[in-house]
Amino acid sequence: MIGYYFRLAIASFRRTPGLTALMVAAIAVGIGVCVMAMTIYHSMSSNPIWWKNDQLYSVTLDNWSPNEPADKKRPSLPPPQLTFRDAEAILRSDIPKHTVIMYKSAGIVSGEGPRGPIAPINTRTRVTTGDFFPMFDVPFLYGGGWDRRADMGPEPVMVVSAELNRKLFGGIDSVGRTVRWNDREFRIVGVMDDWNPMPKFYDVNNDPFEETEHVFVPWSWGKTLNLLSYGNTNCWKPDDFSSFETFLNSECVWVQGWVELPDPATRERMQSFLDTYVANERRAGRFERPNNNRLTDVAQWLKDQEVVESDNRVLVGLSFAFLTVCLINTVGLLLAKFLNAASISGVRRALGASRRDLFVQHMVEVGVVAAVGALAGLGLGALGLKGFRQLYEYTQTGVLNRAGGLQALAHIDGTSVSIAIALAVVATFAAGIYPAWRIGRIHPGTYLKNQ
């Protein structure tokens, strides 16, 4: 019978093409807006390295002022970044499987490409320990990262992004080639594959939806070249900032710290290490606030740092309210359409259709409308997301010309399709139940006599 009802639905659409198009449009617009809002929300709130959630931990210590918390809105949290010396202390621990201390910087890249000299490019750079790559499962096209010896040297090696490699060398295997970075020769040891975790969980303090850096250099180059952070640097104490050396010994926080702890026992040992370290520092006059040494997994970290702003939740709520309005309109249109054809339903009742038969028949019709509406909504959502990307796209002379993380952020994926299908199913029932039920309640006699 479902096949028969499907044929009847098609015949019904042919009878009222305008009304049908209106209903599809109402559902499509509602679902499109919802898909768009949900996709953005999902991208922003998802954990991009969920498979290591129980192994990766952000390290934070509360070295802030005894008089006030680092963040008055969230007073229970320690500062989201570390001081340079605390970061180096963590690096010295051999408890973690991997330890990453790092910060965001920048540098001018130039050199000789296959087609001659390369114009200088101002490139976002991450100064980091080499554990960054195995710890965050960074994919490589060619080569790989560097070891702890290169960090300490520091050795003049670097990893570049696939995009920078395309710009410099046309995408060939450039491992072993040299480029100039901040007026020094660096040897490329690895070319990353495209990798844009969204949100950029490893450094949410400096725009969690910014794209991944294009150059990575070993940790100690920061100190060697007096490289300042291009990200947030927060201080509370009137320290001596007369030289880079004194800045490194200040209470300013600007370094991100992460450790990989493969099991709960290792995590406990690391927590104990942090507590002992802070206790020792406290005896030396630092850490005047209550103990608040944290190892935070990625999911909790994204929540703590409020990566998804409340505006986005409001947007999702509004989009659902809009879908509800669209569905109410659809209910009205469906009622008008079904009641307009009530005489046909009356005939069917006379010929043996039960109320249930009519209900199922009309629900199939609503289902087809909802399915087409969902598909169209998916298309509208994709168009909307494209517009969203273009709205935020920027071009800055000298900076790699990309829309940043928003490129990866706003695209229709399997989740979006699932959301659209789920919404369509809900929309089908929400919009169709009443009109389909109502048509079964008509008095056929009235229509049979008057037709």
Place this chain on the structure above:
Amino acid sequence: MLEMHNISKIYRADLIETHALRDFSLTVNSGEFVAVTGPSGSGKTTFLNVAGLLEGFDTGRYMLDGSDVSKLSDDARSRLRNEKIGFIFQGFNLIPDLNIYDNVDVPLRYRRMKASERHERISSALDLVGLGSRAKHMPSQLSGGQQQRAAIARALAGDPKFLLADEPTGNLDSLMARQVLDLLEQINEMGTTIIMVTHDIELARRAQRNVHVVDGQISDFKSYESLASQPYGAAPAVTVR
């Protein structure tokens, strides 16, 4: 056999109650051809709707082919209607966006018949009414008489025991009306019980039995001449609560 005992049917709207049928009792034997006549608003169509299980009733007892239909669920009433009753209407009531074949197919679909059996029944019903060659025509492509014959084919396809006809010739000219009535008589001779509501006394004359309804009740029937002299338009009984 169709048996109605003291059936009452009241339509309620706000404070007004309209007694469409009052203590209505009627027995129609298998194979009969009964004409139901009466003035407008006398309850003829309500009787037909109740008899055809399209509407319920307030009091009384109704036995259709041995089954008490008073307390049946909607599903059971629909099934009974589908299997035992065929309808013919004044306005034909063919579904406009289905061709004649698919129109005749409708009641068989609700009986969940196999495609081969449906095809056999549809072809045979269309042949019986002389529309075998018009199966793929849309209703709008047929004359009024042909449309009514298609409606008769649809009513007969399910092989019902009862054929309920509400003014079946009301929209037809006299020639076509005669053809349709000939067809109904032929169907009746094949064993189908026919109950026909009509205003037309000439048509009523051709039935085996006449039932005259006035104010929702069966009145004493005397003669066709007395029927002809009775004024139409008598109002149904109305009670204001």
